[in-house]
Amino acid sequence: MCGRYTLTMTPEELKRLFRYVETPNFPPRYNIAPTQPIAIVRGEHGECHFQLVRWGLIPSWVKDPDSFTLLLNARSETAAEKPAFRGAMRHRRCLVPASGFYEWRRVGTTKQPFFIRPRDGGVVAFAGLWESWLGADGSEIDTAAILTTGANRLVAQIHDRMPLVIDEADWDRWLDTAGAEPRHVAELLRPAPETLFEAIPVSTRVNAVRNDDKDVQEPISEPLVGEDGVTGDEEAEPAQGRLF
Template sequence: MCGRFSLTATPEDVRALFAYIDLPNFPPRFNIAPTQPIATVRMEHGERRFALVRWGLVPSWVKDPASFSLLINARAETAAEKPSFRAAMRHHRCLIPASGFYEWRRTPEGKQPYWISPADGGLMAFAGLWDTWSDPDGGDIDTGAVLTTTANRTIGQIHHRMPAILMPEAFDDWLDTGNVMARDATKMLVPAPEDYLTAVPVSPRVNKVSNDDPDLQSEVEPEEPVAQASKPEKPKRASAGASKPGDGQMDLF
């Protein structure tokens, strides 16, 4: 799965890779967690656009988001058939810019976090889905999920799943929901090449959502015993209500 990731590149570098027409300004984020805003790139009227969505997809047909599970990930193998993701795979595919992600390896003593990022230090794109949920009382909220696939051999030593990462040459086809069918888009969701990513052990400080600084990505010697480290903190569920002007829904990014 993918439960934490980072986007620390400058707005200019992100725009250069993803070629959207907007000019957003945003700070570096070192520990992005579910229910927080995440950057996405989608196709609108033939042009790539930047948009913030809440991490945790809520399908448009859901009547009560408060009673609906938080869908931060979607399995690439089944997303095109699952009711929660089927429509988004057909009509609402997006790219999610990322500098890297965190994953936890189970050990006899507990869990050791790892920072996983491109070997060349650059940006990457997770394959993502988004949807809009409308409050019957007024207001809309865009939400999204990261697609995951089977881990390659490198990441498989840490966890059996990893984000589905798309290379720049695949961006156009992934975003082209008008001409590229969901079944064909699914074929793009494969494990990253073995030499694409590197993984280093990092401090269990990343387990705490409020920690959001560069030191989270510094390599450390695995702590012994790891059992003394806290478990990854689960972010609190965001309010189920739709965003309205001034409610702070996207203030975190």
């Protein structure tokens, strides 16, 4: 699953990388949490567009969003068949730029948070789905969910699921919902390469949503680093919990 992440690249750098039409301005975020506004990149008529939406997808058929449990994550293995995600998987795929994400590993009776970030810096693009919910009174809520997949060997030491990362070479294909049905992008639904991320143990300050500053990413011990062909920590405890 993915329940917290971060985006600290400047607006100018992000626009150059994703080549969207808009020129938004936004602050660095170190501890993005569910229900908060998140940045997505979507495709339309061959162009990329930036949009802020609420994290927690609401399907268009929901009658009362206040009584509906927000869908933060969608399992990539079943998203094309699930009623809540089927329409978005076909028509409303998006990218969710991220500088890294957080995950927790149970250690005895406590949980140790890890900041999992690209080893070479920069950002990655999580696969996402977005929806527009229209109320009877004309109100509109734009929302999104992040797709997850099985963990690679590095992340499996912490949790059994991880966000689905779309490689830059595949961004256009993922966003091209007019030309690519879910079956045409099925091969992209796989764990990230073993060497993409490092996992940094950080303090429990990140547990509190109000702590949205760079100090939540300060290492408290040496990072875990994945290597191709290496199974990692064979003695790691099974990860706890999963969504969708």
